[in-house]
Amino acid sequence: MTTSTWWQQATAAALLGTARREPPPLPADLGVEARGDGSPETALLDAAAVGGALLRAGGRPPPTVVATTPVAPPETQPEAPVRSVQLLALLLDQPPVAARLRPLALRHWLDAATARGLRVPHVALPRLLALAGQQTELQHAIRPVLGERGRWLAGLRADWAWGVETGTALAPVAADVLTLEAWQALPAAERLDRLDGAPAEVLEAALDERSDKVRRQACLLLDARPGSARAQRMAERLRPLVSSAGRLRRSLEVELPTQPDAAGVRDGLSTTRAGSQRERWLELICAGAPLAIWTDVTGKDPAHTWPLITQPAARAGVLRAVRARHDTAWAQAAVADAPDLLGVLPPAEQDDAALRLLRGHRTPAGVGAVLQHVRTRWSPALSAGVVDVLRHTPPAGVAGSAWLAPLAEALDPSVRPAVSAWARADHRWGSLPADLDQYLSFLPAITEAFR
Structure with missing residues (x-):
């Protein structure tokens, strides 16, 4: 009996059962002796074991797979210290902070590693890459600490491709200066998009465009340029409207403008259906005129001039001009009435002004209205002031969790x-x-671990 025939008979016995078909004996030429108990079941199991070995031994090997993925290049960054790696593992597996604060704590760790030119250990790479796929705000902080192995690993999966990017900012390319001729040669649909950063002569020409959107955008951009020709025309309109009154107690009287002429309409003093037209024109004139008009009339600095401007439309226009021009002197003067001007102030002045505003607020909404305009990282003095105010401010229905992060x-x-x-x-x-x-x-522990 050939080996092939024996295997066919053994397979048939396995299919039909040993009660209906006797398993064939092992071929003598295989050199394997059957066991002595002689039961059909044992013979069939032996046949299966021997036949399976023969099939594996006699099968053709699978075709050789040629690796197409290059190996990871050697690392060029040193690994983070052992203690810091232990804290990273803690943050990934058992965060010692509230769940909503884990991303912040991780970012603090990652920033500390980046500042020292270190990388994360290889064992943490899959966890970090996967986590950043779910919390995309971590990707920017993770990218510098991936190391060569991490960037190699990120290149193997499409959902980790963000890790391959180096994040290196390209050198800014000098933009061509947009000339008036070049702007006028653009299709009408593209002229609006090219107004930002355009020279004053282009913005001045845009005031004559047929498109209302182009004209309005040009007016807004010219509001930020107190030296423009339009600003001087607005100054000529504003000067006759403003006068100083009172001897012992000085004040400013502001009259409402009359119907604008064609030049005024060209400068944006158009007519609308809603509200008082004259008050709207006054606001637009104040927004476009140089702020020096006010201090020239009072003979005082912005801090003493701003309280004298009491006309609502005039105040609104001046605030628009301050925001557009990022005038720090006027922002300091008016910030108590417009907390959003905190964003215009330099960091040192910003903290002092925010502290003054916080002392006048005893509600979460008021505190939030101030703090939303302050830069993210607060000084020790401002931080202490915020904690003190919140300690003495009841939540009043505001969820504390919204303040946590x-x-x-x-x-x-x-x-x-x-x-x-x-x-x-x-x-x-x-x-x-x-x-x-x-x-x-927990934050000082991270800082200490990197020393």
């Missing part, structure tokens, strides 16, 4: 003792103070 990101770690005292003494804000305390206590 913004406060954790902005507070300086030096205020942790004050936050700890807040957590022990006040339960009106729920777990907010305790979560902040826990987070602020």
Whole structure:
């Protein structure tokens, strides 16, 4: 009996069962002796074992797979210190901070590693790449610490392709200066998009365009240029309307303008259906005229001039001009009435002004209205002021969880003792103070681990 015939008979016995068909004996030429118990079941199992080995031994090997993926290049960055790696593992597996604050704590770790030119260990790469796929705000912070192995690994999956990007900013390419002739040669549909950053002569010509959108956009952009020809025309319209009154107690009287002429309409003083037309024209004139008009009339600086401007439309126009021109002197003068001007002030002045505004607010909404215009990372003084105000401000129906991430990101770690005292003494804000305390206590451990 050939081996092939024996295997066919053994297969048939397995299909039909040993009760209906006797398994064939093992071929003698295989050199394998059958076991002595002689039961059909044992013989069939032996046949299966021997036949399976023969099939594997006699089968053709699979075709050789030629690797097309290049190996990862050697690392050029040193690995983060052991202690910092332990903290990273803790953040990934058992975060010691509130769940909503884990991304912030991770970003703090990643920024610390980036500042020192370090990379994450290889074992953490898959976890970090996967996590950044879910929390895309971490991608920018993770990219510099991936190392060569991490960038190689990111290139193997489409959903990790963001990790391959170097993040290196390209050198700015000098843009061609847009001439009036070049702008006028553009199709009408493209002229609006090319107004930003255009020279004054282009904006001046745009005031004659047929498109209302182009004209309005040109007016807004010219509001930011107090030296433009339009600003001088607005100054000529504003001067006759403003006068100083009073001897002992000085004030400013502002008259409403009359119907504008064709030149005024060209400068944006058009007519609308809603509201007082004359007050609207006054606001537009004040927004376009140089702010020096006001200080020339009063003979005082912006801090003493702003309180004298009481006419509502005039105040609204001046605020528009301050925002458009980022005038820090006027922003400092008017910030108490317009908290959004905090964003115009330099960092040092911004903190002082924000502290003054916070002392006048005792509601979460008022505090939030001030803080939303301050840069993300607060100084120790501003951080202490914010904590003090919130400690004495009831939530009044505001969810503390909505404040958690913004406060954790902005507070300086030096205020942790004050936050700890807040957590022990006040339960009106729920777990907010305790979560902040826990987070602020963890940040120094990260900084220390990288030393």
